[in-house]
Amino acid sequence: MIQSDAETEEAAGSVLIVDDSRVSGRKLSMAVRALGHTAEIAGNGRQAMQMLAAKRFDVVLLDIVMPEMDGYAVLVEMKKDEALRDIPVIVVSSLEDEIGSVARAIELGAEDFLPKDFEPTILKARMNASLARKRLRDRELAYFRDMERLTEAAQIIERGAFRPSELDVDRVVARDDPLGRLAMVFRGLAEDIYEREKRFDLTVRTLRGTLLVLAAGCIFGLGPALGRMAAQHEIPALGLVVWANTFGAVLCLAVSITRHGIPRITLRDLGFFLFWAIVLGCLYQLFTVIIARHVEASLISLVGSTRGFMVFLLAALLSLERPSLRRFLGLGLGFSAIAVVLLQGGGDVDAEFFWLVAAVVLPFLLSLHTLIMAWRPESVDATAAVGIMLGLAAVLMAPLAVAEGALFLPAAAPGMREVIVLVLGASSAVALVLALRLVSMAGPVFASQMAYSQTLAGIAWGMLLLGEQLSALAWGALALVIASFWLVEPRRATDDFKVTLRMNRNKMR
Amino acid sequence: MKNEDVTDPGWIDRTALLRLLNVVGNDPDELAELVGDYLEDAPDLAGRMIEASASGDRTAFRIAAHTLKSNARDFGAVQLSELCAAAETASTSDANVADLAAAADDIARAEQAARKALADVSLEDLGGSTGTG
Numbered sequence: 001m002i003q004s005d006a007e008t009e010e011a012a013g014s015v016l017i018v019d020d021s022r023v024s025g026r027k028l029s030m031a032v033r034a035l036g037h038t039a040e041i042a043g044n045g046r047q048a049m050q051m052l053a054a055k056r057f058d059v060v061l062l063d064i065v066m067p068e069m070d071g072y073a074v075l076v077e078m079k080k081d082e083a084l085r086d087i088p089v090i091v092v093s094s095l096e097d098e099i100g101s102v103a104r105a106i107e108l109g110a111e112d113f114l115p116k117d118f119e120p121t122i123l124k125a126r127m128n129a130s131l132a133r134k135r136l137r138d139r140e141l142a143y144f145r146d147m148e149r150l151t152e153a154a155q156i157i158e159r160g161a162f163r164p165s166e167l168d169v170d171r172v173v174a175r176d177d178p179l180g181r182l183a184m185v186f187r188g189l190a191e192d193i194y195e196r197e198k199r200f201d202l203t204v205r206t207l208r209g210t211l212l213v214l215a216a217g218c219i220f221g222l223g224p225a226l227g228r229m230a231a232q233h234e235i236p237a238l239g240l241v242v243w244a245n246t247f248g249a250v251l252c253l254a255v256s257i258t259r260h261g262i263p264r265i266t267l268r269d270l271g272f273f274l275f276w277a278i279v280l281g282c283l284y285q286l287f288t289v290i291i292a293r294h295v296e297a298s299l300i301s302l303v304g305s306t307r308g309f310m311v312f313l314l315a316a317l318l319s320l321e322r323p324s325l326r327r328f329l330g331l332g333l334g335f336s337a338i339a340v341v342l343l344q345g346g347g348d349v350d351a352e353f354f355w356l357v358a359a360v361v362l363p364f365l366l367s368l369h370t371l372i373m374a375w376r377p378e379s380v381d382a383t384a385a386v387g388i389m390l391g392l393a394a395v396l397m398a399p400l401a402v403a404e405g406a407l408f409l410p411a412a413a414p415g416m417r418e419v420i421v422l423v424l425g426a427s428s429a430v431a432l433v434l435a436l437r438l439v440s441m442a443g444p445v446f447a448s449q450m451a452y453s454q455t456l457a458g459i460a461w462g463m464l465l466l467g468e469q470l471s472a473l474a475w476g477a478l479a480l481v482i483a484s485f486w487l488v489e490p491r492r493a494t495d496d497f498k499v500t501l502r503m504n505r506n507k508m509r
Numbered sequence: 510m511k512n513e514d515v516t517d518p519g520w521i522d523r524t525a526l527l528r529l530l531n532v533v534g535n536d537p538d539e540l541a542e543l544v545g546d547y548l549e550d551a552p553d554l555a556g557r558m559i560e561a562s563a564s565g566d567r568t569a570f571r572i573a574a575h576t577l578k579s580n581a582r583d584f585g586a587v588q589l590s591e592l593c594a595a596a597e598t599a600s601t602s603d604a605n606v607a608d609l610a611a612a613a614d615d616i617a618r619a620e621q622a623a624r625k626a627l628a629d630v631s632l633e634d635l636g637g638s639t640g641t642g
């Protein structure tokens with residue numbers, strides 16, 4: 001609704017007086033101010049244009065006859081300028097001998113004219129009429145601008161993805177008219193949809209994250225059992241890890257190159273891959289196999305569940321994720337259960353306390369791995385990244401394995417040794433690719449819950465492959481670990497989250 | 510002694526001053542300020558007309574005549590305003606430079622007389638008679 005009202009017509013306006021005569025200019029200024037308006041004087045056309053560019057005026061009182069830039073030139077310039085063309089101009093002129101000039105000025109866009117020897121009542125009437133027109137035009141322009149803003153907001157939603165902040169309709173909502181109410185309903189609906197979709201996204205993330213956690217944990221949990229089986233078959237640890245990593249690297253790179261072509265990495269990326277290869281491909285893999293010689297696979301897995309708490313602490317310390325009491329309780333519950341097992345000794349076989357404590361280094365290395373994933377080069381896909389890392393680790397450890405005489409040659413006819421190498425290499429590679437996807441989708445803290453599924457799987461694999469058994473206390477600890485699982489939510493979608501609406505255009509038209 | 514000769518350049522139309530007082534919101538101080546501006550600028554405008562006629566600059570002559578015409582009328586200097594109107598018209602016609610120079614001299618004299626008369630007007634006493642000198 002665009003309506004003028006008497007109140008705004010009477011409101012004070014800011015007036016620019018353009019007159020080369022100091023006396024005429026001041027007379028007009030005093031008259032305008034006596035009517036309650038504010039007035040500024042420009043001594044010539046050029047100065048007037050500068051003042052119009054610098055400040056907003058409601059009305060211009062313009063003398064025609066001026067040296068250099070006269071009133072006509074000012075009018076022409078003002079009408080050319082989009083920002084100035086709607087400011088009403090009242091030409092001040094001597095009627096008796098300048099009637100032709102007035103006509104020309106009105107043709108050039110002047111709103112009205114005022115005789116030089118005007119009466120205050122005439123000045124007041126013309127000023128009010130011009131101000132009313134100006135205000136009506138201002139309201140029209142604001143209405144069209146707001147209408148345009150609302151249409152643009154609708155187009156943003158129609159294009160697909162949106163965030164409520166992008167719609168930028170607050171100014172339109174502030175209007176006290178039907179357009180403002182329409183904008184309010186529009187914004188409200190958009191916000192409702194956004195919130196609903198955000199919640200839905202969180203649910204989907206949680207479900208997908210949980211599936212990934214279970215899958216990756218199950219596969220990764222094989223590690224300790226395989227390490228223990230390797231010990232039973234007297235397979236050298238270094239040689240096993242070098243061959244397993246080599247196989248994992250070949251597997252990943254073959255898949256990645258088939259799907260995406262040869263990965264491109266920079267020198268800076270190489271630094272990251274080297275660090276990652278040392279932490280995970282070398283140290284973690286080697287320690288898993290070595291510690292498995294002394295500690296039951298199910299106990300290693302149980303100790304490994306402390307990783308959830310380690311990641312949470314490290315992520316909070318590095319400000320990667322915001323800590324919350326709920327998450328703290330969830331992770332703390334899991335950790336305390338493991339602490340009880342560590343202190344009491346949960347397995348049937350008495351493990352040497354040293355090796356049990358040494359097993360804590362495994363979740364620590366995995367925590368480090370989870371956290372450094374935040375700096376993973378985005379240009380390299382997950383499969384290629386794991387392939388490069390495992391390959392680098394194999395290259396780094398191969399000379400050591402040769403020096404130790406641990407680098408055996410795989411037999412032409414595959415036996416248990418070869419099967420363990422292949423299963424360890426493939427399971428590490430697949431689990432790491434899944435874990436990487438998990439970190440980028442749900443954040444490091446949620447991904448660290450893989451520690452629990454890995455624990456469950458490790459115990460299951462230990463019982464299945466090695467006939468190990470857990471004590472009642474260890475089972476109780478496990479129940480607590482599972483309970484704590486539900487207290488930790490995945491990282492929520494941030495403000496970058498965009499909602500995508502699919503619209504049926506045919507129905508809309 | 511009052512000057513009642515309306516054709517005398519020294520005759521000031523008090524009704525014009527009263528209208529001006531009304532225009533500036535009936536504030537005598539504002540009117541006095543405006544009169545002060547006129548008394549300061551008028552000789553300059555007349556001088557500019559003399560200079561413009563001497564240099565043959567018809568535009569500058571016309572603009573100065575136009576401004577002084579409006580100002581003189583506002584302050585009741587009727588005779589001076591009329592002389593300026595005639596000079597403005599002459600500047601746009603075929604009148605020769607000598608005629609413009611003569612007109613400028615007449616205007617300078619009339620301006621001087623009007624300025625003296627206006628300076629003598631008591632702005633506080635405005636409202637009684639319609640003319641003074």
